[in-house]
Structure formats: structure tokens, C-alpha cells
Amino acid sequence: EEQKIQKTALGLFPYKGIHLVRGVHHVQHLDSLETFEIRDDDIVAVTYPRSGTTWTQYILSLLYHGDQMTEGSTKPIQELVPFLEENIIQIDYKPSTRTFASHLHLSSIPQGLREKGKVIYIARNPKDVAVSLFHLQNFTKVLKSEPDFNTFLIQFLKGEVLGGSWFDHVADWYAHKDEFDILSLTYEDMIKDTRGAVVRISNFLGKKLDDQTIDTIVDKSSFKNMKEDPQGRRDKQYPAFFEKSGSFIRKGKVGDWKTMFTVAQSERFDQIYMEKMKDVPLEFDWEL
Numbered sequence: 001e002e003q004k005i006q007k008t009a010l011g012l013f014p015y016k017g018i019h020l021v022r023g024v025h026h027v028q029h030l031d032s033l034e035t036f037e038i039r040d041d042d043i044v045a046v047t048y049p050r051s052g053t054t055w056t057q058y059i060l061s062l063l064y065h066g067d068q069m070t071e072g073s074t075k076p077i078q079e080l081v082p083f084l085e086e087n088i089i090q091i092d093y094k095p096s097t098r099t100f101a102s103h104l105h106l107s108s109i110p111q112g113l114r115e116k117g118k119v120i121y122i123a124r125n126p127k128d129v130a131v132s133l134f135h136l137q138n139f140t141k142v143l144k145s146e147p148d149f150n151t152f153l154i155q156f157l158k159g160e161v162l163g164g165s166w167f168d169h170v171a172d173w174y175a176h177k178d179e180f181d182i183l184s185l186t187y188e189d190m191i192k193d194t195r196g197a198v199v200r201i202s203n204f205l206g207k208k209l210d211d212q213t214i215d216t217i218v219d220k221s222s223f224k225n226m227k228e229d230p231q232g233r234r235d236k237q238y239p240a241f242f243e244k245s246g247s248f249i250r251k252g253k254v255g256d257w258k259t260m261f262t263v264a265q266s267e268r269f270d271q272i273y274m275e276k277m278k279d280v281p282l283e284f285d286w287e288l
């Protein structure tokens, strides 16, 4: 069945001001999430797409599901750290500790997360997000391809892409951060000091790890290792959803936007960024 997915048959549909993927997300399930019962020890990694979700899912898998992450394991990390918005039955029956990922905007997140559980929010500089999403959109079969970067960028700035508006996602989460037990990090923090990020994540989750365990997690979740490990690669686990050329784990760099943006596009972007993000206390590294 899956092998028959046609690029033209699937695309985005609007849901509460954001855009989700037909065939992957279901309205009935999304509606039920608002009252989805959160447990005290639940952990949710929240991101706008292309901001380091898979990387964080991988780190959480190593922290909580290490027995499934040994040499030769085949279980996709998408099953160890499933997306809240993709499958309620599976998420509901998982034994504790449940680890989730989510691209949901604040308005669609389970209400219970304000009372229980922990959130790890990862944000990435939106120029790199845009470039990464552009490549993904042309690589996955579930989205309509858009080969022209300028056209894509206009859609991105309007929020008419997978994940909706990057600006709304980040600004809303930051405005309501204090309502959650939350750790916020940037993708660039994770790149600059991966070890420091792993330590912050594990401390936040109340895990005291020895140096050697931390080193192992840093090593296993490195870009190079993850790229080689089919467990962490959606395109290897679900090949029917992706074109043959391309990779879900692509470059892993800060500042790759410079290879795509023209000066005019960058200036336009900066202008919109300054307007929309003026109240958000967040500084990004745009290059390293």
C-alpha cells in the first residue's frame, strides 16, 4: 500500500492555523490530543520541523531506551520517541517512561502538559530551518515539491508550509514557557557544545550520568553516527515516503542558508524577523 504513495495525491491541510500532512495526521486524533492524559514522568521534545527533532529523539532514545539502541537494533527511534500528533493508540499504551516528540504549536498541545510532565523545546535559526525544510519538501513524497526556492521562501514567511508559521511557533512557545516545566535549547547550542547540551538535558530530566555514559551518548548521537544508523533515519525506515536521492539527516551545519539565500532574500527575511520576534528573548547564531 505504502509503496503506491503518489506525490500529487498528498499534501498539506490546514488545522487550527497550521498546516499538517494528509495521510500522516488525522483531524480526529489531533482533536483528541487536547485532553490526552499526561503522566508525571512524560517527556515531550517540542520543535518546529527541521530544528533538531530527530537529534533530540535520538538522545532521548539513548537516555531511556538504551536496550533498544544497541548494535544491530532495528527499532526506529520514531517508535521509541513517537510524535504525539501521529498515533494515539501507540502512545497511549506505552509503559512509562513515555518519551514523545511533537511539532505542535502551543495551541494544540495537550492541556495536561501544563500540570504534569516535562517539555524540551528546541529552536533553530529560521534561515537554516527554511533551507532544511525546502530540501525536505522536495525529498519527501508526502509534500508537493517546490523546486523554486524563492517561491518556497514566500510560503515559509507566510507560514504556508509544513509546521505552519515558524514565527508563531517559536513566539507562542516562548511567551507561555513559564506555564510548563521546560528546558529550552537552540540547535546551535547543541552544535557548539553537544556535551553541554546532553548534560543539560539529562540534568533537567533528573538523570545523574557518569562521564563515560555522557561521552557515549555524545558519540552515538553525533551527526556522522546518526547518518550511518538506519534506526535514526526516517528515510531508511519508511522508504515509501521519500525520493531515492536525498537524506533526512542532511548536512547538520549552522549557516547553510548562505548557500541558498540571495542578499535581497536575506534582507527581506531580517526585516520580517525583526518585526515578528522583537518581543522574544532569544538570540540565534546565524553562522559559526
Ligand code: A3P
Residues within 6 Å of the ligand: 047, 048, 049, 050, 051, 052, 053, 054, 055, 128, 131, 132, 133, 135, 221, 222, 223, 224, 226, 248, 249, 250, 251, 252, 253, 256
Ligand atoms: P539540515 O537539513 O540543515 O542538515 P528535524 O529532525 O527536526 O527534522 O531536523 C533535521 C535537521 O537536523 C537536518 O538539518 C539534519 O541534518 C539535522 N540533524 C539531524 N541529526 C543531527 C545531528 N546528530 N547533529 C547535527 N544535526 C543533525
